[in-house]
Amino acid sequence: MAFSLIQLVGENLFTQRVRDDQRIAETLSEQIGDPLVALDIDALLALARGVADENGARVLVLDPYGVVQADTRSELSGTRLSNREVERVLSGSAESDYGFYDAGGSGGFWVRSALSLYENVRSMNGLYAQAISRGGERVGALVYITPVQEIYENLRSIQLQILSWMFVVLAMVLIVSMYIMRAVTRPIGDLSEGIRKMSGGELSARVEVRGHNEFSDLAQAFNSMSERIEALDQARSQFVSSASHELKTPLSTMKILIQTLLYQDPIDPGMAKEFLNDANQEIDRLSRIVSDLLTLVNIDSGGMKLNIENIRLRALLDEQIKRLLPLARENGIEIELEARDEVSVPGDSLKLQQVIYNVIDNAIKYTDRGGVVRVQLSRSGKRAIVRIADTGQGIPEKDLPYIFDRFYRVDKARSRATGGTGLGLSIVQQIVQLHGGKIQADSTLGEGTTFTIDLPIQP
Ligand SMILES: Nc1ncnc2c1ncn2[C@@H]1O[C@H](COP(=O)(O)OP(=O)(O)O)[C@@H](O)[C@H]1O
Ligand SMILES: [Mg+2]
Numbered sequence: 001m002a003f004s005l006i007q008l009v010g011e012n013l014f015t016q017r018v019r020d021d022q023r024i025a026e027t028l029s030e031q032i033g034d035p036l037v038a039l040d041i042d043a044l045l046a047l048a049r050g051v052a053d054e055n056g057a058r059v060l061v062l063d064p065y066g067v068v069q070a071d072t073r074s075e076l077s078g079t080r081l082s083n084r085e086v087e088r089v090l091s092g093s094a095e096s097d098y099g100f101y102d103a104g105g106s107g108g109f110w111v112r113s114a115l116s117l118y119e120n121v122r123s124m125n126g127l128y129a130q131a132i133s134r135g136g137e138r139v140g141a142l143v144y145i146t147p148v149q150e151i152y153e154n155l156r157s158i159q160l161q162i163l164s165w166m167f168v169v170l171a172m173v174l175i176v177s178m179y180i181m182r183a184v185t186r187p188i189g190d191l192s193e194g195i196r197k198m199s200g201g202e203l204s205a206r207v208e209v210r211g212h213n214e215f216s217d218l219a220q221a222f223n224s225m226s227e228r229i230e231a232l233d234q235a236r237s238q239f240v241s242s243a244s245h246e247l248k249t250p251l252s253t254m255k256i257l258i259q260t261l262l263y264q265d266p267i268d269p270g271m272a273k274e275f276l277n278d279a280n281q282e283i284d285r286l287s288r289i290v291s292d293l294l295t296l297v298n299i300d301s302g303g304m305k306l307n308i309e310n311i312r313l314r315a316l317l318d319e320q321i322k323r324l325l326p327l328a329r330e331n332g333i334e335i336e337l338e339a340r341d342e343v344s345v346p347g348d349s350l351k352l353q354q355v356i357y358n359v360i361d362n363a364i365k366y367t368d369r370g371g372v373v374r375v376q377l378s379r380s381g382k383r384a385i386v387r388i389a390d391t392g393q394g395i396p397e398k399d400l401p402y403i404f405d406r407f408y409r410v411d412k413a414r415s416r417a418t419g420g421t422g423l424g425l426s427i428v429q430q431i432v433q434l435h436g437g438k439i440q441a442d443s444t445l446g447e448g449t450t451f452t453i454d455l456p457i458q459p
Contacts, residue, residue: 002162010155017126017148018098024055025096025130025144032061032142033134036069044070060143061132066090069140081143085129089141096130100148124152187215194222203230242407246289246421250282257282285419292423296406299430306348306434313377313384313455314339316349320356321375324364332369335360339377343384345455351431358424359388359451365418366449367392382457383437389450395443403441404429 028051035043048059052072061070066086068076085097104122128144190207197205205226209219257275261267298304314337321335328335363373371391378385395403395410402408407422409415415422432439437455 002166006155006159006162009158013151013155014126014148017146017151018128021098021126021128021144021146022096022130024051024057025128025142028059028144029130029132029142033132033139036061036063036132036140037134039069041070045072048072055146057144057146060145062086062090062141062143064090064138064140066141083127085127086141086143089129089131090138092131092138094131096128098129099127101125101127101145121149121152123147124149184215187219191215191219191222194226198226198229203233239406243289243293246407247286250286250289254279254282285421288419289421289423292421292427295427296423296430299427299434304434306351308346308348310344311347311349311352312342312344313352313386314342316352317356317375317377317386320353320360323357324360327361328364328373331364331367333364333367333371333373335364335373335375337375337377339375341379343377343379343457345384345435345457347435347455348431352435355428355431355453356386356388358428359453362424363388363390363392363449363451365420366390366414371448379457380454384455384457386453386455387450388453389448391448394445394447394449395441396445397443400441400443404439 028047031047032044035041035047044061048061048070049072051057052059059070059072060068060076060081062081063069066080066082068079068081071077083099083101085099088094088097102121102123103125124147126146126148128146130142130144131138132140132142187207187210194205194207203226206223207219209216209223257279261272261275264271295304317337317339321337325335360373360375367373367390373391374387374389376385376387376389378387399408399410403410404425406426408426409420409422429439432453432455435455437453439454440452441449442452443449
């Protein structure tokens, strides 16, 4: 842009000048025709001097052979000029012609100069050759020479200014783009540093969120992702540690039983039987825990597939209550079913059985003798509601939010005594959620607990 601008300005200035020179030279060549034909050199010179002085120019008048008849500086009189412009005009191939000559150059005035702005020219002149004709015949030529050094120098200084501005702008563009680059690369650098740390196992890695743009959104997304991963990781280690602990307890019990038997000599058959019976119970407990753990792991890994069919809930509830009746009787607890109409839901029969069994089983186990477990089935809009209420001991308010957590038990001793693993409700919740449903617990300490299971009737 800078270069074309200089070119444009230059062309404009010079074109203007050439036009002015042409006008002057044409007028003068008209006036000079007669004195030239008459070889009235004095009159010729007077005319030429008048114009030359007025414009700060030099005028030469040439005869048809190129010999200088008059020179306003009287230096070249009598010599023959043979530069390009003069030759073209005298030979008749042009009416007028224009060229530039550097009078300060090493080759002297008559070395034609290209109008280059990149050379240091000391005295640039414009030379305008104009034919002088009389009656259709070429009687000579007029050479009009004006200094254009000033225009030339102005152009050079404009060029210099434009070039220096160009460098300033270039430097500014560089600085600004470096700044922008930094602004762009810094958050990306932070982010990749964060990712590197995360993949190196440093799950607490977070990146700084600066400003409000796509990068800060990205940083925020990264942070919430790493928070989740960290939480999951913690939950996982917590789970592994609780699971190991749960498995260790029956193992330790068995170890003691077996050791006691081993050091008995001779072994008392009655006691041995009793100990073996205890060990057998511990093994049952172990396998319950392991199978619950396997169920949970299966759900966690997304491996649990629901075998969806139409489930008639009243029938299902009835069946599970029947299964648990012996246990209820043993604990002196009554079970009531209130279900006026049958309600069907899409679901996995075995899994839903497991859900109902677990919740009623809890209700029986955590209710004291003489209590009642009331099972209700109803329909509310597009949802089936199963309510299992007991008149048991209830759950303290502070424990209520955690009862669906893995291994969470309000009363460890009681849970263990009744063969609980602390995994029942978390399996129940997972299955209900897999069915698109919800489970909720409400409890009043000392009065009882109500579990509400809410399942969608349409898939
Ligand atoms: N109906 C209920 N009444 C009182 N407490 C209950 C009831 N159901 C569950 N809980 C409490 O929630 C805990 C978790 O239940 P669950 O996951 O089934 O484990 P558990 O193997 O101990 O039965 C139980 O240990 C118990 O403290
Ligand atoms: Mg249970």
